[in-house]
Amino acid sequence: MNINLISKTEWKEGLTFKLSFGKQDPIPGESRPTAGSILLMGKNLGEVSLGLENKINAETIRKTGAGIAKWLHGYDDLSIGIDLAGLDSLDVENPVLALCEGLLLGDFKFTEFKNKKSRKPSTINLLGDKKVQSEVDQAIILAEGTNLARSLAHTPANIINPETLSDICEKIAQENDLGFKVLDDKELKEMGAGAIVSVGQGSQTPSRLIVMEYKGKSPDKKPVVLVGKAITFDTGGYSIKTKTGIVGMKYDKCGGVTVAAILQTVAKLGLDTPVIGLIPAAENMISKEAYRPNDIITSLSGKTIEIISTDAEGRMVMSDTLTYAQREYNPEVLIDIATLTGGVVVALGGVRAGIFGTDQKLIDSLIDAGENVHERLWQMPLDEEYFDLIRGGDSDFKNSGGVTTASSVQGAIFLKQFIKNGTKWAHIDIAGTGTINKSAAYCPKGATGFGMRLITEYIRSL
Ligand code: MN
Ligand code: ZN
Secondary structure: OEEEEEOHHHOOOOOEEEEEEEOOOOOOOOOOOOOOOEEEOOOOEEEEEEEEHHHOOHHHHHHHHHHHHHHHOOOOOOEEEEEOOOHHHOOOOOHHHHHHHHHHHHOOOOOOOOOOOOOOOOEEEEEOOHHHHHHHHHHHHHHHHHHHHHHHHHOOOOOOOHHHHHHHHHHHHHHOOOEEEEEOHHHHHHHOOHHHHHHHOOOOOOOEEEEEEEOOOOOOOOOEEEEEOEEEEEOOOOOOOOOOOOOOHHHHHHHHHHHHHHHHHHHHHOOOOOEEEEEEEEEEOOOOOOOOOOOEEEOOOOOEEEOOOOOOOHHHHHHHHHHHHHHHOOOOEEEEEEOOOHHHHHHHOOOOEEEEEOOHHHHHHHHHHHHHHOOOEEEOOOOHHHHHHOEOOOOOEEOOOOOOOOHHHHHHHHHHOOOOOOOOEEEEEOOOOOEEOOOEOOEOOEEOOOOHHHHHHHHHOO
16 A cells, blocks of 8 residues: 555546544434445445544544555555545544554555455545645554564464574664674574574474664663564464464564564654664474473573473573573663563453563553553552462472462563563563454454554653
8 A cells, every 4th residue: 555645636537535424423323434444425425434423532543544544455456546635633643653553564565475356456545635645654654563573473384483583683684774694593592592592493493592683862861671582383282282272373573563663663763862673583393302391591691491391491591581681781761572472362361461670660651551552551560479380399489389370470470580670670461362262443453563662762752
């Protein structure tokens, strides 16, 4: 989809949509205008609804854009106009940004491996004042980031493994003038990062730690350091998943690809704050080399971990990366994002991601950013007593309690063992929100790119 902003007088002819809204709650039984519903009133005139006037917010405007994008999927190479009149009088910040996000996110389809080529992209001519150009430009960058994360997450494990993911991140880095390096499994082993190495050692393509660096417009500021889990496929290892549970495990890299997309996005937006993206990548497989339950692993921090479940692999790769993050960089804040636990799905479903952490101000800021972009969070507890669930064994602690009790907190309290006193840290568990199994307004079934706009919004607010 191409989006242009032009003045009304430049737009000569063609189908033009006006924005409309319902005035009040209709009487019961009468149909309510839903955001994004479309009414054609002639060859050259259509109406798209923003929903009910008293319910309009950034999210309903996104849905309005998505309604148009969906409608356009039925056409080939269509050029339409959308009259922005009325948007600026709404009590919504950056309404044009929200509309364009809805258009571009709603336009996403993962068709890379389909022989039947998709239709030619449509052109949207926004008819309005030039002063909203920056909202259009920002929306394009943000939606590109989210759609990149979605598309990488959709790509299956026979294409994306830790090595090819590293190549993809290097390309993103080159295109956006980012620093890049990668530690391979030999270097990780030498360094003593036993946790990340052990998870990947059963795979033909062993573990990688991918590093992307955005210097920022104010390079003297301390960096925001992001850690994103990228298990390119999670069989569960010897604690193997079920026939149905294993399907979709290509999506266990959602956190990692989201971090790569954030690095692209902050660079394209030219934000002030330096951002470091660390992506531990591994494929959790079964083979004669694979790690097993009861193995005792020495992590990069020196702490020893007894494996109870080889399926609790995400926290393993994350733990060494959190240690590395604090050792190599001096983070202003440390934020990790991961499809970590089934427990967070039980607790919060697909509506909100769980957030845990050591710094309430950081957590509150992330929650606020999430409300702004409609990638919503809910704070979960991290009381010391939860450590009892993973205490013991023949090591310092275990990688899982082996019970489902508070299992999302087990994951988080495990990660906390690698956080130094004084580090401002937040952990976002997107196991429930990283994918959806039914199409939503501006996201088809599959990867959502959740966290991309949220964390970018947070960094932008600094
Ligand atoms: Mn797992
Ligand atoms: Zn996993």
